[in-house]
Amino acid sequence: MDAGQDTIAARVRLVMDEIRRAAERAGRTPETVRLVAASKTVPVERLREAVDAGIRHLGENRLQEALPKIDQLGRDGVVWHFIGTLQRRKVKSVVGRFETIHSVDSLALAEEIDRQAKAAGLRQRVLLEVNLGGELSKGGFAPSALGDLLPALDELAHLDVRGLMAIPPPTMTAEDARPYFRQLRELAQALTGHGCRNINMQELSMGMSHDYPVAVEEGATYVRVGTALFGARGE
Ligand SMILES: *Cc1c(COP(=O)(O)O)cnc(C)c1O
Numbered sequence: 001m002d003a004g005q006d007t008i009a010a011r012v013r014l015v016m017d018e019i020r021r022a023a024e025r026a027g028r029t030p031e032t033v034r035l036v037a038a039s040k041t042v043p044v045e046r047l048r049e050a051v052d053a054g055i056r057h058l059g060e061n062r063l064q065e066a067l068p069k070i071d072q073l074g075r076d077g078v079v080w081h082f083i084g085t086l087q088r089r090k091v092k093s094v095v096g097r098f099e100t101i102h103s104v105d106s107l108a109l110a111e112e113i114d115r116q117a118k119a120a121g122l123r124q125r126v127l128l129e130v131n132l133g134g135e136l137s138k139g140g141f142a143p144s145a146l147g148d149l150l151p152a153l154d155e156l157a158h159l160d161v162r163g164l165m166a167i168p169p170p171t172m173t174a175e176d177a178r179p180y181f182r183q184l185r186e187l188a189q190a191l192t193g194h195g196c197r198n199i200n201m202q203e204l205s206m207g208m209s210h211d212y213p214v215a216v217e218e219g220a221t222y223v224r225v226g227t228a229l230f231g232a233r234g235e
Pocket residue numbers: 038040061083084167208209210224225226227228
């Protein structure tokens with residue numbers, strides 16, 4: 001890319017265009033897909049550039065990093081998401097500070113979020129993270145376990161479950177990730193309509209820099225994109 005063109009604003013436009021095209025290919029309304037800029041390790045000045053270019057959703061992984069960024073950028077026109085692994089002892093500081101926690105990966109964590117949300121007098125929006133590949137290195141509910149856990153999750157009145165999230169195993173091509181995205185969509189459908197009061201399955205948080213167009217074709221309502229917006233993190 002021409003150095004002059006390779007700005008955050010240009011990348012934001014590019015990713016938004018890709019999302020629009022993928023949604024149209026699938027006969028979906030592009031506005032039903034929200035682009036969450038995965039902003040771990042990205043300094044606040046660069047986040048400001050992204051927000052100026054039209055980013056409305058920011059997703060952070062680590063509480064210690066996120067809190068100063070939230071203080072500096074504020075919440076005006078910016079919706080903050082928590083997308084990283086969440087330890088139970090940090091739940092108290094996360095509840096109420098992030099619109100949606102995408103990474104609820106166990107019943108014990110869900111119960112702690114419920115407890116802290118109750119204490120804070122609010123309902124916390126969350127997504128349930130699913131371990132589609134059965135990877136031992138990753139957290140998340142086993143797809144086959146979720147059905148049996150729904151009644152217990154539905155008891156948690158201060159938890160507002162909106163859907164599912166997944167980080168599929170790494171694949172060679174974006175197309176190779178399609179079966180995982182489809183599986184998440186079908187799982188959400190299978191979990192819908194069991195008489196739950198506090199659970200709905202409208203949201204699907206799936207797709208990252210290398211495969212978000214495929215995720216959108218398969219029904220993603222949130223894509224979490226870092227590298228394609230901010231460049232490599234050098235991790
Ligand atoms: C970093 C991260 C992303 C974005 O990954 P990229 O490949 O940089 O787009 C998405 N989701 C989660 C949970 C992440 O930690």
